Amino acid sequence: GEDVEQSLFLSVREGDSSVINCTYTDSSSTYLYWYKQEPGAGLQLLTYIFSNMDMKQDQRLTVLLNKKDKHLSLRIADTQTGDSAIYFCAEGRNTGFQKLVFGTGTRLLVSP
Amino acid sequence: GAVVSQHPSRVICKSGTSVKIECRSLDFQATTMFWYRQFPKQSLMLMATSNEGSKATYEQGVEKDKFLINHASLTLSTLTVTSAHPEDSSFYICSARDVQGVSWGNEKLFFGSGTQLSVL
Numbered sequence: 001g002e003d004v005e006q007s008l009f010l011s012v013r014e015g016d017s018s019v020i021n022c023t024y025t026d027s028s029s030t031y032l033y034w035y036k037q038e039p040g041a042g043l044q045l046l047t048y049i050f051s052n053m054d055m056k057q058d059q060r061l062t063v064l065l066n067k068k069d070k071h072l073s074l075r076i077a078d079t080q081t082g083d084s085a086i087y088f089c090a091e092g093r094n095t096g097f098q099k100l101v102f103g104t105g106t107r108l109l110v111s112p
Numbered sequence: 113g114a115v116v117s118q119h120p121s122r123v124i125c126k127s128g129t130s131v132k133i134e135c136r137s138l139d140f141q142a143t144t145m146f147w148y149r150q151f152p153k154q155s156l157m158l159m160a161t162s163n164e165g166s167k168a169t170y171e172q173g174v175e176k177d178k179f180l181i182n183h184a185s186l187t188l189s190t191l192t193v194t195s196a197h198p199e200d201s202s203f204y205i206c207s208a209r210d211v212q213g214v215s216w217g218n219e220k221l222f223f224g225s226g227t228q229l230s231v232l
Binding site: 004035040041042043044045088099100101102103104105107 | 116118121146153154155156157158161205207221223224225226228
């Protein structure tokens with residue numbers, strides 16, 4: 001289908017790791033992204049991965065890409081209460097310019 | 113980092129009135145800006161792509177006469193919701209592409225903080 005899918009909700013305890021999963025649809029997407037949205041705010045780019053990579057690490061964030069299964073994940077190490085937000089994955093579809101198609105979003109709740 | 117300013121952050125209007133939302137790139141030039149709509153607890157849906165000096169490109173199902181887009185300069189795009197109705201109530205977000213960002217990696221794409229529109 002056309003949808004980029006994510007699980008709706010994830011709850012973790014402070015200090016644990018969080019893993020947010022995403023299944024995308026367009027195998028030709030060049031870049032895949034993770035964005036964070038706090039309540040009533042716009043989107044903040046967290047990280048992105050080029051489609052010919054299978055892993056990217058950026059401080060507490062680790063992105064894993066399984067291109068064969070079109071599966072993307074974001075691991076947040078040592079999750080903090082400030083990480084509570086909605087996380088969107090997005091695929092960059094090449095339509096002349098790169099058009100972002102966003103996932104359904106995963107609400108992460110971090111409890112003390 | 114680059115900043116995209118979106119105003120107003122919140123607007124409440126009566127049914128039938130028009131509302132204008134501004135999206136400004138503050139420290140870079142943006143030949144392309146994007147307008148998204150987000151319903152509660154749902155994803156962002158691309159509405160249209162705004163190109164400086166030319167007509168906007170609308171996504172399928174988005175009424176161009178309802179959602180007027182103007183991109184008259186390299187730093188400003190506006191979205192006008194004409195004759196707003198309660199079903200137009202939503203969170204609208206813009207993003208702007210840094211004109212220097214020739215890379216396909218959208219690390220050069222910056223988002224505004226969004227506008228919550230409530231139509232009574």
